[in-house]
Amino acid sequence: MPHVIDMVDKILADLKKVGGVEACAAATRDGLLIRALMQQEQFAESFAAMSATMLGAAETATSELGKGIPNRVIVESDHGRLIAVGAGPKALLMVLVNSNTGLGLILLELEKSAAKLKEIMI
């Protein structure tokens, strides 16, 4: 019986293989880092907390306006993009993508990974 952390590692490793993904991480909804695959590990904790803040604030903003829960939050800068998606009520998943890759495949893979993460976090 594999440990939950090992399963999260597998999900992140698969996600990291997608072209254009520079880093990815899983966190709890309240912003605690579960696991991260990124070069600058020292930033992983605040990356997790701030992603939870962004997603949470975005969800509250849209649902207060009667527009439902957003599917994802995408933040774009000149140097890259950050995407955060919910993975069930307990977890969320975020990836850092370089600035010159199309998002189509990445969003698709992210959805699949989020669905998996949701299942194993229950």
Added chain:
Amino acid sequence: MIETGIPKLDDFLGGGVPKGKSLVYYIQPGVEGEVFGMQTIFNTLKCNGTGVFIVSSTSPDTTRGQFKEFGWDIDMFKDRLFFVDAYNPLIGAPSNEKYVVLNPDNIENFNKVITDVIKELPPSTIVFGSLSTIMDLCGEKETIEAVKNWNKLAILYNHIIVYNFTAWPYSQETLDLLKKEMFNAVISIGGIAERVLFGQYFGILKSDWAKETKKSMLFRVLRPGGIKLFIPKILVTGPFDAGKSTFVHALSTRAISVDRLGTTIALDHGHVEYKGFSADVFGTPSQERFDPIIKLISGESMGIFLVVDSTNPTDFVRAKQMLEITKSYGLPFVVVANKQDLPGAMTPEDIKMQFNLPNDVPIVPASAKDKKGVFEAFEVLINKITGGI
């Protein structure tokens, strides 16, 4: 004494405006100042007084509509509210009012009607809707002479006489006279501008019956509601699980929180309407990993609630640290000793000892989940922010 009905202004004026006194609301152009005269007259009516409203820039009926927009039902006081119509004749429309200035651009005519009003009516609150309009029509010097005369008559007949004056670029001489000499009290109403006006304030420039206060108050004008004192940002911070979100919700008329798995991850935001005050409160997260966000949302606060769990003194260190993170030193703050309903809760005195707080920091016992102590804490903080009475 007649109260103006404008929150805090009556306190600043030592209770209100004494009979026989004159007061000018000296309004910076672009600021919603006319409501000050209207709120003053409505408050007189509410307190069983008689009110006279001299309208120069809108018709009496439009003005009646404006009162209603503020939620002030003047129909109830029909027999005690008189309009002096100095507008309809100007545009050639008929007037149904008892008092009409037939030639509003003739100061003699104006003078006669106002003198009649002052002599005929019982001691009233006489409000000029727009002194600047009269000045534009009749001339600066002429109007100043007339106003001096009306102020004297008001003393003789025990009226209170109030002017809304918008400080357009008149001659410096005129503006100085208005600000310094002609009235017993001058309330300045201005705006904080950065390309657009984003804040409005009032303060006492002069008052010959009350101790002078240098304090200014921010306000906003609500329809309905009138003038509400406005505190744009109050921060609610404190260690984990102290009850900050509960406190924000207990205090607010409406509030939202961004929380997951039982802890605030972004912020709480609440809007408070209480005793003539309108304030926005922002609750911070507390766990260390959110420190960047705490810094981000704590800027430009006017006061702080530091919420602590009275049963958990080990957290006081973090509480002090949060005051540092939010750069709160120097700002007025109140410690909310929450969870007083739990067994083993420390008393405010004990907390003061443990915390090593200076003596002038108020500690208010509270139980936010039962809404106990929250409004007491609000009043204490507001008093600190506004400098007390």
